Amino acid sequence: MKLPRARIALLIGLAGMLILVAVIVSPLLLMSMPSFLSNGTTVDCDDSVQVEEVSDSGTSDIPAEYLELYKEHGKKIGVQWNILAAVGKRETNHGRSDLPGVKSGTNYAGAAGPMQFLISTWGGKARIPVPSKFNGYASDGDGDGVGDVYNPADAILGAARMLKRNGAPENVRQALFVYNRAWWYVDQVEEIARKYAKSGEVKVPPQASEDCDEPLVEAAPNDLVAKILQYALAQRGKPYVWGGTGPDSFDCSGVIYAAYQAAGLSIPRTTFQQWPFGVKVLAGQEQPGDLVFFNAGPGTSANNPGHVGLVVSKGKMLEARCRLCGPIKVTSYQARDNQVGFTRPLQNPDVLEQLKKLQNPSL
Structure with missing residues (x-):
């Protein structure tokens, strides 16, 4: 059967469009698709932090305001939200502690705020304009232009940045050790983090191999x-x-x-x-x-x-x-x-x- 010229032209045009789409899209697919080993096993090449669902115990224990901040700043910086939440729990029970240094002043070691930063690591002062010339972790988590160590939004963002700086999310145990130099502390925080996650795990993104x-x-x-x-x-x-x-x-x-x-x-x-x-x-x-x-x-x-x-x-x-x-x-x-x-x-x-x-x- 002989096809009309118009139909032949249409088919050629469609074929050209498919080739063009393949040329444009194929590099993007190569960058995002999983890699296959010779034995057929797939390897997840995504190095992003997986979003953990909150367990029932996490929902009941973490104040709603804090939970949103842990999730928001964990995602923004690229660390596990449940690790951030576990640090907040271990340090001050998510800001609910009445011990010295949580809501004002410092404790015996010079730490302050819900995430218990040493004032020296925060930037030398409890409240600092951001941006400013300092070498600490003072952060503005609520957009008011001030890094306030007692403000949960600022303190949690600062903690996320510190954990990221010291190895999280891949080497989260090392990052926690730098946060408070004791392996018993690392073990305690990880145990709390596992309880806060619905999966019962501290998920670490696969390092691209x-x-x-x-x-x-x-x-x-x-x-x-x-x-x-x-x-x-x-x-x-x-x-x-x-x-x-x-x-x-x-x-x-x-x-x-x-x-x-x-x-x-x-x-x-x-x-x-x-x-x-x-x-x-x-x-x-x-x-x-x-x-x-x-x-x-x-x-x-x-x-x-x-x-x-x-x-x-x-x-x-x-x-x-x-x-x-x-x-x-x-x-x-x-x-x-x-x-x-x-x-x-x-x-x-x-x-x-x-x-x-x-x-x-x-x-």
Whole structure:
């Protein structure tokens, strides 16, 4: 049967549209879909914190206002809400304790507020304008411009930031030990957290492993970025060491420097040098191979970021964060509240010249 020309044209057009959709969507699917091992087992490559349902005992024990704050700030910062709630329970019974330092002043150790921060770690004062120049965990959880250690919204946000800084959610026991340096305390908090969760567990997000590398590399915008990602992802699990450039350990900028070097490119070594080197990229337009910077570390500011990660997919980065934060891993950059911006080193004029020489060694 001979088809009319109009129908043939329609079928060709539909086929073209399907191909176009496949070209656009397939990289996105590769970034989000689970990876399959050779034995057929699926590996969950999502490193986000799973939302735990509240148990009956949690609902009855935690005041409604506090429960919402634990959930809100746990999700925002990327730590388990039930761990936050367990700290609040263990420290002050969710602010209900009448002991010194909970609602005013400090206790015998100098701690204050519902989450019992040492005033020195909060920022030196119980109430501090936010933002302000301090090195503590003073936080503004209710948007009133003040970090108040006695305000549950501020204190719980500060506690979430402190736990995140010290290894949560992956290494939650280490983070709790830093919060109050006693393993019996860690055990008690974890036991409370298990009771607050309907599952009876403290769920830890799976750290992206080698089984999750292929989708990320396949979704890279070009072969050069794929080489950068391949090297960087292969360093996962190695320890953070300040000044490290491999092969056994790295710091935040060192692993990025080494990854670009593995692709035949030379970029500056330190975070402070890498920030002005790349071409600035608007948030939302970043892509794998770009760098994301944070106002973190000694001597840093919004114009002089001290921490950097390598974007491996939208919302995710590879980072070597700090000595206490656990090994190099893939984490989320979207939940960080001290993000400064993105850059694209591959558009730096010096790198463009290097690329020309790589493509044509005779130049």
